[in-house]
Amino acid sequence: MAARRHRWGLAVGGVSAAVAVALTAACGGSTTGGSTPSAAATAGASGAAKVPLTVYSAQGYDSDVVKAFTKATGIDVKLVDDSTGPLLTKISAERNNPQWGLLWVDGDTAFAALDKQGQLLPYTPSAPLTDVGQQIVPSDHAYVPTGTTVMAALIYNAAKVTNVPTSYQDLLTPAYKGLVGMNDPSQSGPTYPFIAGLMNQLGGQADGVAKGEDFFTQLKKNGLHVNPTNGDTLHALETGQIQYGLIQSSAATGETLKAQKSATFDPKVVYLPKSTLLPSVIGIDKAAPPAEQAEAKQFIDFVLSPAGQKVMQGADATGDSLFWPVVPGVTALSGLSAFPTDYQKIDPYFWGPLEGQVNSWFDGNIK
Template sequence: MRFLVRVAAAAVTSLLAIGSAHALTVYSSVDEENAKKLLDAFSKATGVETQMVFLSSGPALSRIEAEKANPQADVWFGAPSENHILAKERGLTEPYVSQNAAALSDEFKDKEGYWHAIYTNPLAIGVRTDILESRKAPVPTSWEDLKNPAYKGLIQMPSPQSSGTAYALILTLIDERGEDGAFDYLKAINPNVQTYTQSGTAPSGALGVGETPLAIQFTPGFLKLADEGYPVQVVFPSEGVGYEVAAMSILKGAKNVDDAKKLVDWMTSADGQGALSATKTYFLPIRSDVSGGTGVPALDKIKLVSSDPKFAAENKKRLVERWTKDVLGQ
């Protein structure tokens, strides 16, 4: 009897394997909730079945490298683009130039087709307009405006000691003002900072409950609040903003490469990019002809500031230590 049970179990396992053999296998470094929204929309649009394994950026790259001789997935979906550059350099991905590549600016694709961007998240200032109005304080339009004494103790932003979001702000300011100018600026706004949060997304939470009227972080949290009806305005400072770019790559030796190409094509199409707002991911489209949703300007209306990934990696420890010393006075 035990033998028959084992045979039956093996048969079921084999059938499951056969049933999933044609599914597009995706290692996703996009958070599970939003990845499911996007992959479900892709399946609905194309008829391609997907199965997803969630892995954060570091573990995903390690697993892809470990499986290099026998890939267990077809696509790496998500993780900042610099991770996909590493995957390309290590021979873990294969090129495919999407038919939509021409619609993407250079920072959103590899010119040889080894990766294409999925979405971007620019930095922004989230503003509770009702609170500022009650204080008769203006809505800021620039980084420079945050020096206004009217904002004393009213700003929340992450700490670069624990948050990559805050480090992205430092890099943005260095690009705009030079290193000394960036730290002079951060020292100047320090009296206006209510608290430096440990989490990169905590400021938007504080904004939502009215704990602060001004918050600095990447945009999704602010866009979600605005969409839910909070009196929140998303301000992209006029000097320019840094941003993160999530990308996707087809893995070398992918067993389902045709459907992998379909995912790349769909995600970079106007329909795929439109799904970012339609499914309420609150990510910003990488195509300038696709809106991020109500109240969100198209990407070509936002001044974006690029940072050198090599400089960012090599100088992070030094710059964070300088922030601690110069800004916190420790």
């Protein structure tokens, strides 16, 4: 393999279907392993000197966390911040010469696909997790949850419409024609897990893809608007292009907190049955040098520590900081509603490898 420490040339483009398929195709069995030594023990045993840690992240609080981590440890971190889709494309393009040490994005389906390709290093952090957090951890400990949201929240403009759907099927009726928007799964990381979750809800693993394709085909016929990311869908809501948006719970809640309410705009949020659990997830590059892997473990432990959680919650109060914690003793921000009880957790090891196929179909038939 070529030398790995080339850190320049970080510009990325959009997600091509071919690259997405390459990333998510299952390339073998899951990696094995379980609990691993703590980061401190690993670093101490190896006596490794500090090296730059490269973090690929799509989190709104990542810059603040990186700065706090460097201040606490003295470890230099190179942050590559972008939307999830371009980051996954970048990782796929670097398959033979990886340039990342840690990946930190929303949704465990992408991590499950990477794990099935043998690209993730198992690690068990020192911090305990809540029951919900433990549900997210895979049996081989290939990645770690750092918080959770759900997908999708339905945000609507109560100043313009009075109809509030109670099911996804409601959105197919004439009352919602031309009024519904969502994100592009090739650009917005949280959107594929939403699509997969809806497929799982409609037809399970046996028939979910077909049932989901039929649903989105009908939704398109009913005037669905597809925008690149949460911000674009919210802009469409604010400007009256749509009256309902299917977006990540943190972005929807943030909009209700920061929006200037008026006679023409009053955003409200509801959760339709079986919203899909969408964790923020972090994982270590198995091909990274040992010294960088040890630092990556330290970073994960810092993120799950009281200090790290405090930074995560304080950095983006009307955006990504609106997550439900998975660390015991950490309380969600006051602006966030109670964690939805009617949620589902999909199997990322089944749905993750289908991401390229589903996104390609969506690109060709729905956008």
